Amino acid sequence: MxxxxxxxxxxxxxxxxxxxxxxxxxxxxxxxxxxxxxxxxxxxxxxxxxxxxxxxxxxxxxxxxxxxxxxxxxxxxxxxxxxxxxxxxxxxxxxxxxxxxxxxxxxxxxxxxxxxxxxxxxxxxxxxxxxxxxxxxxxxxxxxxxxxxxxxxxxxxxxxxxxxxxxxxxxxxxxxxxxxxxxxxxxxxxxxxxxxxxxxxxxxxxxxxxxxxxxxxNPAASDAPLLPVAEDARQLPSAATRKPRLLVLVVGETVRAQNWGLNGYARQTTPQLQRLDAVNFRSVQACGSSTEVSLPCMFSPFGRSLYDEGKIRSHESLLHVLDRVGVDVLWRDNQSGCKGVCRGLPFESVADAGDPALCDGLRCLDEVLLKDLPAGQAQGGDRILVLHMLGNHGPSYFQRYPARFRQFVPTCDTAELGDCKREEVTNAYDNAILYTDHVLATAIERLHRIDGYDTALLYVSDHGESLGENGLYLHGMPYPIAPKEQLRVPMLMWFSPGFAADTGLDLKCLRTRAGRPASHDDLFSTVLGVFDVHTTARMPTRDLLAGCRG
Structure with a gap:
């Protein structure tokens, strides 16, 4: 042995x-x-x-x-x-x-x-x-x-x-x-x-x-029926006699306020929007540092100020309230879903669309979201079209834009961000914002040509992004310690002349208001106000248009 x-x-x-x-x-x-x-x-x-x-x-x-x-x-x-x-x-x-x-x-x-x-x-x-x-x-x-x-x-x-x-x-x-x-x-x-x-x-x-x-x-995330919110919601009588309204609500992905050209960034990443009559909100706080948190939160009446994850996920969203009062709702997605926000409502994914000019078999560029715009003559009443962008989803920023938008060079052309210089990562990221600028400007130009509706566009990013600051990349840090790069996001609004005239909206007043702090918590009440929806759940202090409407 x-x-x-x-x-x-x-x-x-x-x-x-x-x-x-x-x-x-x-x-x-x-x-x-x-x-x-x-x-x-x-x-x-x-x-x-x-x-x-x-x-x-x-x-x-x-x-x-x-x-x-x-x-x-x-x-x-x-x-x-x-x-x-x-x-x-x-x-x-x-x-x-x-x-x-x-x-x-x-x-x-x-x-x-x-x-x-x-x-x-x-x-x-x-x-x-x-x-x-x-x-x-x-x-x-x-x-x-x-x-x-x-x-x-x-x-x-x-x-x-x-x-x-x-x-x-x-x-x-x-x-x-x-x-x-x-x-x-x-x-x-x-x-x-x-x-x-x-x-x-x-x-x-x-x-x-x-x-x-x-x-x-978190049993609220199951398939149990959603609990109602704003059960007293109703559209004001004037909504039946005015021109139908079409709001295109664009949810951006991973765009941070620091690199948004309209916010005074050192390089111009929003040149096309700069030439349009849009209202830019310079100081906007996100509900969370990830899509899974921000998306349900920003469409909820509870928001970050009353944040309760179980409560948010177990209750209806803004879109359910609009659907209940007769506003036509459609969620069009170039991402990984609406995270429960549009549950039970019309949903359309374009992430695997077969457009060879915009899709590579796995991903589609965000212009694919603009199909069917302009929408032509009004068919019925008010409509809201939510466009969920791919935007600046990382780490492969270099794949988020066509070659003609590769203006800031050299770029980081790999998902291994740590292998690239900070400048290269930022260049690729900024090129993706240039493309978002183009998509938004194209959407506004098309909305401007629609005769059947009074049109408006609201864009807001879901959260920001870290690009190597303090050794951090991407997003998703716990909210209490998330850096400002992950929590400060861009937001802008555009209104057709017909919409502004019909609502008595003072754009000069709104631009002044846009210089004050805002947050995702304002989305619920603001959008209800766009469609003249009255409910005790709508807070006038959270309606960004309230003080500037006649």
Missing amino acids: SSVPWRLPGVIPAVRQSGSRWPRMTVEMLVLLASVFFALTANLSFWSAALPRGMGQWRLALALLPLLLGAHGLLLGLLLHGRWAKPALVMLLSVTAGTTYYMQSYGVYLDADMLRNVLHTDWAESRELLTWRLGQHMLLLAGLPSLLVWRLQLLRRPLLQGAMVRAGFLLVMWVLMMVGAAVAFKDLSALMRNQREVRYLVTPANYLYGLAHLAFA
């Missing part, structure tokens, strides 16, 4: 059959080794945020390491059992490797809202994020460890003995956490008080907690 060179508690030397040297071990030892692996390799973003001065904060580092080990030991100890331990761990390794790649590359914080974004991502979005560097990262941190895990042989214990050992293991992990907390309680409490969002960087605990939260804490 050969000698055994090493022993660890919970590890038994492999039976040397057919020359095999792979060890046999208990599930508890596998959990402990996995916890060490995750703490050291999957939490680089966490260590960087928690220890900005490096080992100068050695006392805090000594506290955080046992905390991470104990927390993940507890979590994995509850998840990994018996014959399913290895398949489950392999899955965790794969998901964790993919998660840490995006966290480290783009500065992403993985809270429940970001997880919802990920789960609702379509293939076209996902494809842009599948890069060679991701493959290398997955091979190193998921492929090789998974191979090792798969070759292990796990020991099995009798049921009662296994339960007692597992309970003891979980108790040890709990004690390990308490020891970590005691080592540097003062520093640790300061970290949790001043940087609470750092918990969203603890991986894989962050996404496991987030998935549990989405599964159990």
Whole structure:
């Protein structure tokens, strides 16, 4: 019998059959080794945020390491059992490797809202994020460890003995956490008080907690009937005698106010809109830093000021109120859906339209949204057409515009933004805004030619974007710590001469009003006002047109 060179508690030397040297071990030892692996390799973003001065904060580092080990030991100890331990761990390794790649590359914080974004991502979005560097990262941190895990042989214990050992293991992990907390309680409490969002960087605990939260804490997102809002809504009698109104409400994607030419940006990214008689709102705050948060919020009467995710998702939106009073509603989408805002209402996706001039088989440029404009003569009453743009959706900004709009060069022509200079990323991003400017100007010119309606256009972006500031890219930071680049968005309005005359709208007054702060919370009451809808849910102080109408 050969000698055994090493022993660890919970590890038994492999039976040397057919020359095999792979060890046999208990599930508890596998959990402990996995916890060490995750703490050291999957939490680089966490260590960087928690220890900005490096080992100068050695006392805090000594506290955080046992905390991470104990927390993940507890979590994995509850998840990994018996014959399913290895398949489950392999899955965790794969998901964790993919998660840490995006966290480290783009500065992403993985809270429940970001997880919802990920789960609702379509293939076209996902494809842009599948890069060679991701493959290398997955091979190193998921492929090789998974191979090792798969070759292990796990020991099995009798049921009662296994339960007692597992309970003891979980108790040890709990004690390990308490020891970590005691080592540097003062520093640790300061970290949790001043940087609470750092918990969203603890991986894989962050996404496991987030998935549990989405599964159990938000039943409002199910297919249950939406609860009504503004049940007393009605159109004023004058709506039956005036000319029908057509509002084109354009929801922009990932355009930030800082790069919007009409806001005084150093380079002119909105030259066509500059020549039109549009009203630009210079200081607008978004409801959230991601589409999954902002879109339901901005169409809700509750908004950010009364933000309650469950309440927003369980209730009707602005569009349901308009539909109920007789306004014709259509949502036209070049993105990944309306996030429940148009549930049960007419919906049209153009994301896979077959126009060879505008589509490449996976994505379509935003001009495809303008089909059927002008709409010709009025057929019935008022209409609202919502256009959900692809806009500046990242990270592949260079794919959001035709070649003729590549005016700011050189550009970043890859999804690996960290491989490009900041100037190149910004140039590609600004070119995409140039194209948005063109799409909006084209829509306004077409609306101007429509005789059958009094027409108007309202454009507002859903959220902004980070372009490398403080090491952050893309968007989706938790709202309390989201930078201004992700929360300040452009908004503008345009009204046909007939609309302005019929409503007595003073555009000079509105331009003065546009210099004041505004937010997504104003959309609900403003749009109801456009269609003369009266309801107690409409707040005059939130109607951006209220003080400038005759």
